[in-house]
Structures are given as C-alpha cells and as structure tokens.
Amino acid sequence: MSDTEAVIEVDDLRDALGWRTVVAAYLSMPFDVSRPRSLISPEHAARVADEVRGLPSKFRTFRVSAAGSDSDDMLRWRAAIADATGLVDDENDAELLIRLRKAEGGGWEVLLRLTPRPLATRPWRTERYEGGLNATIAAAVVRATHPSPHDRFVDLMCGSGTLIIERLAVGRPALCVGYDISTDAIAITKTHLRNAAIRGAKVELHNADVLAAEGRFDKLVVNLPWGTSVGSHAENETLYPGALAAGARLAAPDATFCVLTHEIRVFEAALAAQREWSLVDEHRIFQKGHWPRLYVLRP
Ligand SMILES: C[S@@+](CC[C@H](N)C(=O)[O-])C[C@H]1O[C@@H](n2cnc3c(N)ncnc32)[C@H](O)[C@@H]1O
Known part of the structure; x- marks a missing residue:
C-alpha cells in the first residue's frame, strides 16, 4: 500500500461517498489465490458480481x-466478470473501474471503485480554469483552517472558486469573501457557486x-x-512577498x-524575509507528479 x-472499515459503503478529502474510494476484496489466472473460476467471478450489485452506484459498463x-x-x-455481472467491458469510457493487484500479505486483491468518477471530481465543476485546484486538496486545505461558524473567511486568489465551495460545503462561515484579479475567474466562480447550490451561502466576490x-x-x-500554467516564476518573486504582506494586513490577531x-x-x-507570519505546520501533498506544499501560518 502506498503512503x-x-x-478504512465502514458499516455502510454510502458513508464513503461524502468523504471530501479522499480522491477515490474502493471496495477491497482479498482473494487467497497465488495467480490471477485462478480468479477466472465462476465462484470467484460470482463473488465479484455480488459485491458489484451491492455498490452504492449502479453501473452499466466496466474496465x-x-x-x-x-x-x-x-x-x-474480463469475460468471466462480464458474464457474472452482466456489465459491458468497455476500455474507453467505463463507469465501473476494477483494479487488480497483488495483495500485501500474499494473494491478490480486487478493488471496485465506488463511483463512476473519482470522488475528487465534483459535479459543480462545469468550467475549465487553468490552475484550478483539485477539490480533494482544497478540502484538505479548508480542514487545516479548522472551520468554525464564526469564521470570517477569505480566499485571496479564488480562481474558479474551489476553496470557497469546499469551505461552504463544511458549513457556512460568518463571512465568505473571494478576490481574484481575473474577470474570467470571478465569472467562473459565480457559475460554480450557482452549480453547487449550497443553501443560504452568501459570498462576496x-x-x-x-x-x-x-x-x-x-x-x-x-x-x-x-508560475507554470498560471503566472510566471519572475512575477512570483514579487507576488509572493506581496501576498504575505496583504494577508498580514487583512488578518485578525x-x-x-x-x-x-x-x-x-x-x-x-x-x-x-518577513516578520508578520510564523510557520506552525507544513504538509507535502502529492498531485500527479507534482509535490505542492501547504504552509499553515499564524501571526
Ligand atoms: C493558482 S490560481 C488559483 C486557482 C484556484 N484555487 C482554483 O481552484 O481555481 C491563482 C489565481 O491568482 C490570481 N491572481 C494572481 N495575482 C493576483 C492578485 N494580485 N490579486 C488577486 N488575484 C490574483 C490569478 O488570476 C489566478 O486565478
């Protein structure tokens, strides 16, 4: 298992559908077999089919x-699985993802993804925005703020609105504000907020x-x-100190x-180079070949 x-054991698989800081959730089925070839038996395929029927989403195709x-x-x-489940094997655009890998303690493990799209793919995201943050990472950033209903919350550079929507998804703060220098970003954030339709949410953009x-x-x-797809390394040399100073000016004690x-x-x-913020925590994040970091600062 990677880090x-x-x-996680759950009583009801539907609980997993609400996990905001999880990229994708799978049901794990261990098989005490030494080679994948042994999984071809009707008995093993039937066990997979039973579990597929019990998943919280309904599927027509698999890969x-x-x-x-x-x-x-x-x-x-794959033919045995198609037979047992009645699903169509579709390599290109399948709804159910089935992974097969060696189990850690020996044997093999079949993993059934609970949802047709990863949990990180939020239904409200209809617009493409260069540099738009992965919503699972945004949810983890929001969690690091220790959300409370008394929060006066601000996203200094809201882009497509990911952090704002993830903040609202865990409860309404007293004040929710987003800034962005780009007109497109603000328009996309408005669209995404409408799509997310979070009841009673008021956001100042x-x-x-x-x-x-x-x-x-x-x-x-x-x-x-x-500084890669958005901004430039040269601009960041002045933007980053500016953002820290702006944060300090806007921050409560x-x-x-x-x-x-x-x-x-x-x-x-x-x-x-600055004195207003101290580092209290730091997390490395893995995002498909990138290793961004989350810095938690206090005045
Ligand atoms: C990495 S993107 C943010 C993406 C956002 N978290 C999302 O999920 O879509 C950085 C944003 O900073 C904005 N930006 C850059 N300089 C800014 C400034 N001085 N004031 C406000 N926004 C700025 C850009 O327009 C861009 O939308």
Missing part, C-alpha cells in the same frame, strides 16, 4: 486496470488586486500561482493563513 492510501490487462488470462477474467484589499479575517487561504504553492524556493524565501 497516499488508507484502509479493468491491471498489469497485463490484455494478456490471454486477463481477457478470460471582488474582481480586484488582493494586494490592495481591505477587511478583517480570521481564516485566510490562498493557492498561489505556481489570532488568524490562520493557509498557503498552498508548488513554488517552494520562492515562497520559503518570501516567508524568511
């Missing part, structure tokens, strides 16, 4: 992800440079431009400021 995985999924043995196993923003907030978040970035050297240099 980005966790095994198998396994080493050698086009080998003769795998093709026979400012299409403005946050470096000139005013206000008083207890919980501040920002997903800074990484006991505020928490959560900063996510991939531009580690530039951010750490900016942090070292």
Whole structure:
C-alpha cells in the first residue's frame, strides 16, 4: 500500500461517498489465490458480481486496470466478470473501474471503485480554469483552517472558486469573501457557486488586486500561482512577498493563513524575509507528479 492510501472499515459503503478529502474510494476484496489466472473460476467471478450489485452506484459498463490487462488470462477474467455481472467491458469510457493487484500479505486483491468518477471530481465543476485546484486538496486545505461558524473567511486568489465551495460545503462561515484579479475567474466562480447550490451561502466576490484589499479575517487561504500554467516564476518573486504582506494586513490577531504553492524556493524565501507570519505546520501533498506544499501560518 502506498503512503497516499488508507484502509478504512465502514458499516455502510454510502458513508464513503461524502468523504471530501479522499480522491477515490474502493471496495477491497482479498482473494487467497497465488495467480490471477485462478480468479477466472465462476465462484470467484460470482463473488465479484455480488459485491458489484451491492455498490452504492449502479453501473452499466466496466474496465479493468491491471498489469497485463490484455494478456490471454486477463481477457478470460474480463469475460468471466462480464458474464457474472452482466456489465459491458468497455476500455474507453467505463463507469465501473476494477483494479487488480497483488495483495500485501500474499494473494491478490480486487478493488471496485465506488463511483463512476473519482470522488475528487465534483459535479459543480462545469468550467475549465487553468490552475484550478483539485477539490480533494482544497478540502484538505479548508480542514487545516479548522472551520468554525464564526469564521470570517477569505480566499485571496479564488480562481474558479474551489476553496470557497469546499469551505461552504463544511458549513457556512460568518463571512465568505473571494478576490481574484481575473474577470474570467470571478465569472467562473459565480457559475460554480450557482452549480453547487449550497443553501443560504452568501459570498462576496471582488474582481480586484488582493494586494490592495481591505477587511478583517480570521481564516485566510490562498493557492498561489505556481508560475507554470498560471503566472510566471519572475512575477512570483514579487507576488509572493506581496501576498504575505496583504494577508498580514487583512488578518485578525489570532488568524490562520493557509498557503498552498508548488513554488517552494520562492515562497520559503518570501516567508524568511518577513516578520508578520510564523510557520506552525507544513504538509507535502502529492498531485500527479507534482509535490505542492501547504504552509499553515499564524501571526
Ligand atoms: C493558482 S490560481 C488559483 C486557482 C484556484 N484555487 C482554483 O481552484 O481555481 C491563482 C489565481 O491568482 C490570481 N491572481 C494572481 N495575482 C493576483 C492578485 N494580485 N490579486 C488577486 N488575484 C490574483 C490569478 O488570476 C489566478 O486565478
């Protein structure tokens, strides 16, 4: 098991559908067999079919992800699964993802993804925004702020609104504000907020440079431009110190400021050069080949 995985026992699989900080949830089925070929038996295929019927989502198609999924043995196993479940084997656009891998303690493990799309794919996200944050990571950033109903919450650079929507999803703060210098970003955030339709949610959005923003907030978040697809490394040399100073100007005395970035050297240099914020926690995050970091700061 990799260090980005966790095994959790649940009474009801539907509970897993609400896990906001989980990228994807699978039902794990261990099989005491030494080779995948042994899984082809009708008895094993029937066991998989039973579990598929008990999943909280209904599926019409499946695909198998396994080493050698086009080998003769795998093709026979896929045919056995199609027979037993009545689902269509569709490599291109399948709803049910079935993974097969060696189990840690010996034998083999079949993993059935509980949902047609990963949990990280939120239904409200209809618009593409360059640099839009993965919603699972956004939920983890929000969690690091220790949300409370009294929060005056601000996202200094809200982009497509991911952090704002993930904040609202765990309860309404007293005040919820988003800044972004891009007109497109604000329009997309509005669309996503409408899609998310979170009851009673009121959000103030400012299409403005946050470096000139005013206000008083207890919980501040920002997903800074990484200088790759959004912004540039050169601009970040001045933007990062500016964002820290803007955060300090907007912060209440006991505020928490959560900063996510991939531009580690530039951010750490900016942090070292100022006196308003102290680092209280730091997390490395794995995002498909990138290792952004979350910095938790206090005044
Ligand atoms: C990495 S993106 C944020 C993505 C966002 N978390 C999301 O999920 O879509 C960084 C954002 O910072 C905004 N930005 C850059 N400089 C800014 C400034 N001075 N004031 C406000 N927003 C700024 C950009 O327009 C961009 O939308």
